[in-house]
Amino acid sequence: MEQRRINELGDELYGALRERRMVEPLTDRESAITIEDAYYISLRLVARRQADGETIIGKKIGVTSKAVQNMLNVHQPDFGYLTDRMVYGNGDEVPIGTELIQPRAEGEIAFILKRDLAGPGITNADVLRATEAVMPCFEIVDSRIRDWKIRIQDTVADNASCGLFLLGDRAVDPRRVDLATCGMVVEKNGELLSTGAGAAALGSPVNCVSWLANTLGGFGIALKAGEVILSGSLVPLEPVRPGDHMRVAIGGIGSASVRFT
Amino acid sequence: MTTVAAEVVAELAEYLESAELEARDVVKITDTYPDLDFEDAYDIQWEIRRRKLERGTRLAGLKAGLTSRAKMKQMGVETPIYGFLADYFERPEGGEIATADLIHPKVEAEIAVVTKRELRGPCHMGQALAAIDFVLPAVEIIDSRYENFRFDLVSVIADNASSSRFVLGGRMAELRDVDLPTLGVVMEKNGEVVQLGAGAAVLNHPVSSVVLLANMLAERDAVIPAGTLILTGGITAAVAVAAGDAINVRYQGLGNVTMRFV
Numbered sequence: 137m138e139q140r141r142i143n144e145l146g147d148e149l150y151g152a153l154r155e156r157r158m159v160e161p162l163t164d165r166e167s168a169i170t171i172e173d174a175y176y177i178s179l180r181l182v183a184r185r186q187a188d189g190e191t192i193i194g195k196k197i198g199v200t201s202k203a204v205q206n207m208l209n210v211h212q213p214d215f216g217y218l219t220d221r222m223v224y225g226n227g228d229e230v231p232i233g234t235e236l237i238q239p240r241a242e243g244e245i246a247f248i249l250k251r252d253l254a255g256p257g258i259t260n261a262d263v264l265r266a267t268e269a270v271m272p273c274f275e276i277v278d279s280r281i282r283d284w285k286i287r288i289q290d291t292v293a294d295n296a297s298c299g300l301f302l303l304g305d306r307a308v309d310p311r312r313v314d315l316a317t318c319g320m321v322v323e324k325n326g327e328l329l330s331t332g333a334g335a336a337a338l339g340s341p342v343n344c345v346s347w348l349a350n351t352l353g354g355f356g357i358a359l360k361a362g363e364v365i366l367s368g369s370l371v372p373l374e375p376v377r378p379g380d381h382m383r384v385a386i387g388g389i390g391s392a393s394v395r396f397t
Numbered sequence: 398m399t400t401v402a403a404e405v406v407a408e409l410a411e412y413l414e415s416a417e418l419e420a421r422d423v424v425k426i427t428d429t430y431p432d433l434d435f436e437d438a439y440d441i442q443w444e445i446r447r448r449k450l451e452r453g454t455r456l457a458g459l460k461a462g463l464t465s466r467a468k469m470k471q472m473g474v475e476t477p478i479y480g481f482l483a484d485y486f487e488r489p490e491g492g493e494i495a496t497a498d499l500i501h502p503k504v505e506a507e508i509a510v511v512t513k514r515e516l517r518g519p520c521h522m523g524q525a526l527a528a529i530d531f532v533l534p535a536v537e538i539i540d541s542r543y544e545n546f547r548f549d550l551v552s553v554i555a556d557n558a559s560s561s562r563f564v565l566g567g568r569m570a571e572l573r574d575v576d577l578p579t580l581g582v583v584m585e586k587n588g589e590v591v592q593l594g595a596g597a598a599v600l601n602h603p604v605s606s607v608v609l610l611a612n613m614l615a616e617r618d619a620v621i622p623a624g625t626l627i628l629t630g631g632i633t634a635a636v637a638v639a640a641g642d643a644i645n646v647r648y649q650g651l652g653n654v655t656m657r658f659v
């Protein structure tokens with residue numbers, strides 16, 4: 137895809153984000169769009185956000201569950217950029233009407249890095265060595281694509297459907313928890329909604345971070361000390377509306393909650 | 398209110414137990430006796446238990462069934478059900494399970510507890526927690542005696558809540574050292590992850606099953622004796638297995654439970 141068209145589509149998604157409106161799927165309009173094109177579109181979108189003064193503070197990994205991979209007919213995850221404007225506090229109220237379009241909540245484990253991770257060649261041992269702490273996390277994903285009618289190129293271009301995120305009440309040394317078997321319990325409005333475990337994300341959240349470090353390494357990009365890495369949902373995505381309250385608890389790690397207004 | 402005569406209870410107990418022992422599926426009992434109620438159903442289950450004990454089988458423990466909100470909603474009930482575990486249901490950790498002895502087995506990952514003192518209902522969570530000696534991981538193999546696992550509540554209660562086999566893991570834990578609601582389980586079949594979950598899938602806390610079990614038994618003036626093994630209910634959906642399948646379940650902090658079906 138030509139750079140001019142990449143910029144146009146990145147600008148269109150940026151406009152949709154800022155004005156909280158939906159656009160038609162890019163894959164309906166650009167039949168030849170590749171996943172690589174889509175990443176360049178997302179870079180344009182993120183560059184526009186940086187031009188507004190937003191700072192990149194980490195990355196997110198998406199499409200990590202078998203269910204979502206099957207839905208999108210892909211066999212690899214994707215990633216997006218996290219900026220400082222996406223951060224909310226544990227227990228905060230998130231005003232959907234001013235910040236989001238069609239939000240969905242997902243429970244995840246966040247990695248806080250203490251060292252750079254520059255792929256390729258990053259192993260799970262490198263990831264664990266570079267991890268300062270793991271934390272409970274809610275990611276509120278959102279799509280600028282109409283009615284979430286996404287194919288893999290649509291979500292990649294749309295910064296991996298990033299919306300907002302918040303971290304929970306504890307930061308735990310990764311050597312104190314088995315990240316593949318730790319259980320996740322999600323409640324919505326006080327009722328049990330779903331349960332899961334770490335292995336839901338590519339067999340282990342650590343595999344997800346390794347994948348990201350190695351994939352970005354191929355583009356000459358490193359994960360940086362101090363960055364937050366959201367490793368992928370361990371439970372099905374849940375649509376949320378004003379008035380909803382969500383809570384997530386992760387075995388051995390902690391909990392987080394969020395309210396929507 | 399009991400609706401049927403003792404002869405019918407005896408006849409249906411023999412009908413279901415024979416199906417279990419001969420590993421063949423049968424038509425559900427409510428097709429023949431549509432008016433059976435819960436009390437009749439438990440009468441039949443207790444009659445099956447009596448028959449087994451009379452033959453020298455020993456009681457190995459108790460189990461709770463229909464413990465997930467989804468399953469309860471699906472069956473239109475407000476409370477779980479219970480069944481008993483006979484000694485010959487147990488298979489060793491890492492061992493083989495002969496599918497020839499079973500009809501259409503399915504496996505579920507569970508948390509098991511063993512009590513250290515008698516628990517008499519009605520009781521509350523605090524009493525149930527205080528009565529538990531330790532926790533251990535378990536896999537239950539359920540095997541409805543009804544065609545295609547299709548049954549109603551009365552039929553499944555009479556059929557001993559589809560109890561069939563169980564395997565216990567070797568790693569026990571103190572209750573105070575594990576957080577059962579967030580304890581994660583990962584079930585692998587032939588090396589592939591097929592089910593995931595956490596303890597809260599069982600009534601928000603697996604020990605809730607013990608409370609309800611004690612309370613249901615109290616209705617028949619029965620108690621949970623000290624030293625009883627209790628399978629608290631499936632954390633994951635039940636997964637069908639056949640000869641040649643290997644199952645490995647990983648439990649957060651409690652190791653693995655494995656078995657092969659032959």
